[in-house]
Amino acid sequence: MQNLTTIGFDADDTLWQNERFFRLTQERFADLLRDHADTDHLMARLLEAERRNLGHYGFGIKGFVLSMIETAIEVTAQRVPASVIAELIAAGQDMLRHPIELLPHAREAVTAVAGTHRVLLITKGDLLDQERKLAQSGLGDLFDGVEIVSAKTTPVYEGIFARHGDGAARAMMVGDSMRSDVVPVIEAGGWGVHVPHGLVWEIEMAETPSTAPRYRELPDLGALADLVREIG
Numbered sequence: 558m559q560n561l562t563t564i565g566f567d568a569d570d571t572l573w574q575n576e577r578f579f580r581l582t583q584e585r586f587a588d589l590l591r592d593h594a595d596t597d598h599l600m601a602r603l604l605e606a607e608r609r610n611l612g613h614y615g616f617g618i619k620g621f622v623l624s625m626i627e628t629a630i631e632v633t634a635q636r637v638p639a640s641v642i643a644e645l646i647a648a649g650q651d652m653l654r655h656p657i658e659l660l661p662h663a664r665e666a667v668t669a670v671a672g673t674h675r676v677l678l679i680t681k682g683d684l685l686d687q688e689r690k691l692a693q694s695g696l697g698d699l700f701d702g703v704e705i706v707s708a709k710t711t712p713v714y715e716g717i718f719a720r721h722g723d724g725a726a727r728a729m730m731v732g733d734s735m736r737s738d739v740v741p742v743i744e745a746g747g748w749g750v751h752v753p754h755g756l757v758w759e760i761e762m763a764e765t766p767s768t769a770p771r772y773r774e775l776p777d778l779g780a781l782a783d784l785v786r787e788i789g
Contacts, residue, residue, distance in 0.1 A: 590632060733754040
């Protein structure tokens with residue numbers, strides 16, 4: 558009997574670029590508001606707004622744009638020009654239109670394990686945007702199932718791996734976020750594989766479960782197939 562039968566992949570910053578475009582838009586945001594707030598203060602206020610708004614808007618570009626607008630209103634004491642609001646909306650629309658850029662080894666890694674295991678895409682964020690990115694990625698046909706969820710928690714993973722596989726104990730999740738892709742899966746009894754991206758949103762940071770027997774870290778997706786064979 559295989560120890561591992563189901564492998565889940567995160568999407569953003571695991572299979573394709575994502576955070577880089579948020580950082581570029583934040584730079585544009587800082588430039589637009591440079592006469593009203595210094596960059597460090599502005600970014601701290603934006604992060605506060607994003608944390609507050611997750612329960613209202615969820616994860617994704619649309620919530621990010623609304624948080625930028627809210628922050629702009631706050632730091633200008635409600636005097637932000639309409640032209641700046643229009644620029645922020647346009648920046649969000651640019652992000653929603655941006656072509657997909659696959660990360661190194663993404664296609665090869667998914668293809669390699671899809672021949673021997675059930676393979677899932679498990680991502681969170683705006684439904685339309687995630688569907689768009691998956692369609693543009695050219696990877697859609699490789700997955701046995703796709704789950705677009707509002708949050709990645711231990712119960713969510715337990716439910717997904719029960720529906721699509723043989724339970725979390727025989728599942729692995731591969732992703733760049735310690736908080737969303739690694740820790741909750743290990744807590745569910747599965748394997749959590751961290752593939753660092755380099756750019757990490759502060760909200761996705763968490764303590765590394767370095768002593769957990771089912772925690773692994775890989776330098777990139779090119780090493781995944783060997784790890785899967787090793788686990789068996």
